[in-house]
Amino acid sequence: RLLLLHADPVTHRCVLAEAPLGPGTLPEGATPLLHAQEGESFESVEAFAGFVALQLRVGALPAVRMIPRRADGSLDVGAVREIVTGGPLDAVRLEHTPDWEQRSIRCRVDSFLTPPTMIGASLDGGDPFVLQRVEVPGLDASRYVEKRLWATSPDRTRVPISLIARADVVADGTAPVLLHGHGVFGQCLDPLLQPEVLALADRGVVVAVAHVRGGGELGPQWHHDGRRQRRMHSVDDLVACADHLVASGWAAPDRIGAVATGAGAMVVGAAANRAPELFRAVLAETPLVDPLETLLAPEVMLTLEEWTEFGDPAEDETAYRTLRACSPAENIRETEYPAVYAFTALEGTDIPPACAAIWVARLRERVTSDPAERPVLLRVADSLEGGEDLRVEGVAWLLDQLGAADLEG
Incomplete structure (x- = not known):
């Protein structure tokens, strides 16, 4: 399958769509999977064996969602998981995750009060976990x-x-x-x-x-x-x-x-x-x-x-x-x-x-x-x-x- 991000011609909001992989595939012939809601904008999508990771902006901040695949490889958009960190101004950005078979992703988190922090988030659930954090001496x-x-x-x-x-x-x-x-x-x-x-x-x-x-x-x-x-x-x-x-x-x-x-x-x-x-x-x-x-x-x-x-x-x-x-x-x-x-x-x-x-x-x-x-x-x-x-x-x-x-x- 080919995953596409394009703007809906009527609402102008972003759409995640898929189409059979082949020459000449255009957004008009793709099947819409997920529409951006009010205050959202899709930026990029990265595919893995068991899911895709969607980079978007929500409420003016970068965010990441994981969309699991079903057994036939199709996307289960009813089971979307957003990476929630809890900070009111946390900017979450997808980082390089090189393993195609991996069931977790790595993200960077920043805010006015959050030092650059690398976190992991698993498709299998559970809270995100800290992999690495830049130490800022004296920060309270x-x-x-x-x-x-x-x-x-x-x-x-x-x-x-x-x-x-x-x-x-x-x-x-x-x-x-x-x-x-x-x-x-x-x-x-x-x-x-x-x-x-x-x-x-x-x-x-x-x-x-x-x-x-x-x-x-x-x-x-x-x-x-x-x-x-x-x-x-x-x-x-x-x-x-x-x-x-x-x-x-x-x-x-x-x-x-x-x-x-x-x-x-x-x-x-x-x-x-x-x-x-x-x-x-x-x-x-x-x-x-x-x-x-x-x-x-x-x-x-x-x-x-x-x-x-x-x-x-x-x-x-x-x-x-x-x-x-x-x-x-x-x-x-x-x-x-x-x-x-x-x-x-x-x-x-x-x-x-x-x-x-x-x-x-x-x-x-x-x-x-x-x-x-x-x-x-x-x-x-x-x-x-x-x-x-x-x-x-x-x-x-x-x-x-x-x-x-x-x-x-």
Whole structure:
């Protein structure tokens, strides 16, 4: 049999199907076995003698299911087993399992509080068992909490947020928040144990990731709903996530710092234009914040990839108008803005440093904020070698803006 993953032409949801192995097999002639449900997306399938392992995404997180075979080799979709680990933000990914006859699989588990862990799961049942775990000296996961929140965008789309905080931080509307946004190229910002994130949480900072449309956390359709003419969906989602953090008490309304890198800074910068009162500060690394300046010059960037994501503004009027509407540099208002720290490099980045420079210059021309209280800063290095130092400097500046520089764990 040939196993196929394809999108249903009516619902656009993913389908696992099978067909007799032979030349010219097409999805239309295959027999559907399993349909993805709401909030699910199938990514890959791997076959073994007694079962198949399905890699999917559920609720914006990677997950793995085992589907046993019957005696005749057909799949028993009524006996599907999901690998359950128990953590609210556990990302479970299928690892290489080389033995065709094996009745168990190996998976990697990660989260904000879970060190990279290799687990085994058997077709015969029982709880997953730990095969190997990376030791993280000094880690006490009980000091923190990780949560999944859901914001609601203006078009009623539910947008997931991953959050980590120190366990004693109360959702009383007083905490500083570092909010990360991206939402481009179908990339997923899945939770991962990072010492720098725990260090921020130790200071009482709530760290949140907004999984806005344009990313891949909820499958291909999630990506498509945030690209080209739907680009503003990503901005709507980020603003909704910031609003939800305030409404649910996780964020102080005047202590949200937005962080983004590369093309993700287009989303954050546009959100700051849309609702500048929501953000206290913006930290942007090598930001694509003047997209028309770069996408209209084919020699500047990896434009084929960029045009696939955003459209070609030179040839497509809709793409031009969409990019102009969400361009951070094109839509700055004469009002108070968050403080801004943009850093870039003369070499080692696909995004020209002039992109950040134009944005910063236009912000300085138009915003009415007190520059001593809410400065607009540009940091340009010779290259991105030693870029980690620039990030540390930027985060230190952000903590100062959020009033978190002196907070103690």
